[in-house]
Amino acid sequence: MRPLLNFASRYGVLTLTLLLTLTLLIGELRSPGWDGGWLLILLVPLSLLGLWDYFQTRHTLMRNYPIVAHFRWLFEDLRPFLRQYIVEDDLSGRPYNRHQRSLVYERAKDTVDAQPLGTSLDVYGEEYELLAHSFAPKPLGDADIRIDIGGPQCAKPYVASILNISAMSFGALSGRAIQALNKGARLGNFYHDTGEGGISRYHRQHGGDLVWEIGSGYFGCRDKDGNFSEELFAEHAVSEQVKMIEIKLSQGAKPGHGGVLPGPKVTAEIAEARQVKAGTECVSPAYHRAFNTPIEMLEFAARLRELSGGKPVGIKFCVGQPWEVFAICKAMLKTGIRLDYMVVDGAEGGTGAAPEEFSDHMGMPLREGLVFVRNALVGSGLRPDIRLAASGKVFSAFSIASNLALGADWCNAARAFMFSIGCVMSKRCHTDKCPTGVATQDPGRQRGLIVEDKALRVANFHRNTLKRLAELVAAAGLDHPSQFTPHHLYHRVTPNSIATMDSIQEFLEPNVLLEAPESTPYAAWWAAASAETFTPKHSPGPAHHRIIAVG
DSSP states (O other): OHHHHHHHHHSHHHHHHHHHHHHHHHHHHHSTTOGGGGGHHHHHHHHHHHHHHHHOSSOHHHHHSTTTTHHHHHHHHHHHHHIIIIISOTTTOSSSOHHHHHHHHHHHTTOOOOOTTSOOSOTTSTTOEEEOOOSSOOOOOOSOOEEEEOOTTOSSOEEEESEEEOOOOBTTBOHHHHHHHHHHHHHHTOOEEOOTTOOOHHHHTTOOOEEEEEOTTOTTSBOTTSOBOHHHHHHHHTSTTEEEEEEESOOSSSTTOOEEEOGGGOOHHHHHHHTSOTTSOEEEOSSOSSOSSHHHHHHHHHHHHHHTTSOOEEEEEOOOSHHHHHHHHHHHHHHOOOOSEEEEEOTTOOSSOOOHHHHHHSSOOHHHHHHHHHHHHHHTTOGGGOEEEEESSOOSHHHHHHHHHTTOSEEEESHHHHHHTTOOOOSOGGGTOOTTSSSOOOHHHHTTOOHHHHHHHHHHHHHHHHHHHHHHHHHTTOSSGGGOOGGGEEEEEETTEEEEHHHHSOOOOTTHHHHOGGGSTTHHHHHHOBTTBSSOSSOOOSTTOOSOOOO
């Protein structure tokens, strides 16, 4: 008796479906065309599905719970949407909560972004931060805030917006998404980083300023063996649309990790942009073949500057081993070769997909990385020649201002601009099933993304965000956002106290690493760094060196 009850509970839906199907089939045979016959259209496939579930040997749940088990996969597919729209409150979502995404949507649509009845943030919570205002605020300045980029060795400096589109490749994003971003950049007069996937036809179509990112795959400037090609690089780098060159050492999403695009995903358009063969595996190694040491990297950068006609050349990286950053600084001091800029990418960044261990636990978050690189440049006396950018969860005027207060000259944003063209954070970027056509190569899914409409939203988000930044600058009693310093930025330390960032973090004085490195927390790392190699000269010693201590 007990096995029969178990059978009834586990296979009840299958049993009922089969009985109904059999009953209706008999009824249809006896009275063709009767009113209940249409139910067979539903029940016959459902019965066949249940029988297949029962006899298949691959999935335990479906074998034990025919038909019913499929609801598990249905709800698993719907889970991100149900959680985002029903379960989560406005402040609990990750990596961007509803409050943050709504801010981007409102500014992109040029609608009201004011907040009634005060803040929704917990001002006594450990993540709360604020900017100090002045009793003598300044008149509102120009919201078109720009930064000169290009050191003494640069013949064609570039005047960049203080907010730009961070690196996102064609291939990771759709052709229509690239078009919308680039046209928006042209409308708003700011730049669009190509990502390491090369300069595609979609980047060129609307003429927006480009920063050409050169990754380890050298896409767009590689020979048939995957090595860097000076001829191909020079052919594209001299284009008037290309304003700067960026060497990607690592990225926040998966620092130290290469990538492989399987052959079936290498379409003719992607192959054209990357200058590889369509239908063949496209490999982006974890390391560069063009250089192995800090000095060789600088010589490579100098060669790129020469081949591009003197355009600014910089590097982008997520901070890992501290002595490697110091090694680059020592190499610049030894060779006299200067980078024009550095972009610090935070480990919290990432627009596509990455192995969980890399996205969750590899590389320094932006704050720690930014302050460390600022200290490396200031302490080694190199800061006056080199601009510094921050990239990692930039979405508001406050996030820009806080990065500037910690040492950045400008900011780049990726996910915020994705939101501006319709991304709903469905987290299906790696499946080619993006519901908004942003991160897919499926023409049917891209159909919903109208370039002209989304390009305007890109420009709107940029303009409205910088308008708010100009208001923050004026409220702080400043004339330019470059005047933000660590003492303008407060961080809650305990529920009963807040502190300025310069009392929480250490900010080095100019040249101190050259004159008295032992007086800094970085003495052992500085001593371990060598211009000739990224490998430390000796063990950096015990871990009493802190990069940042918060709280």
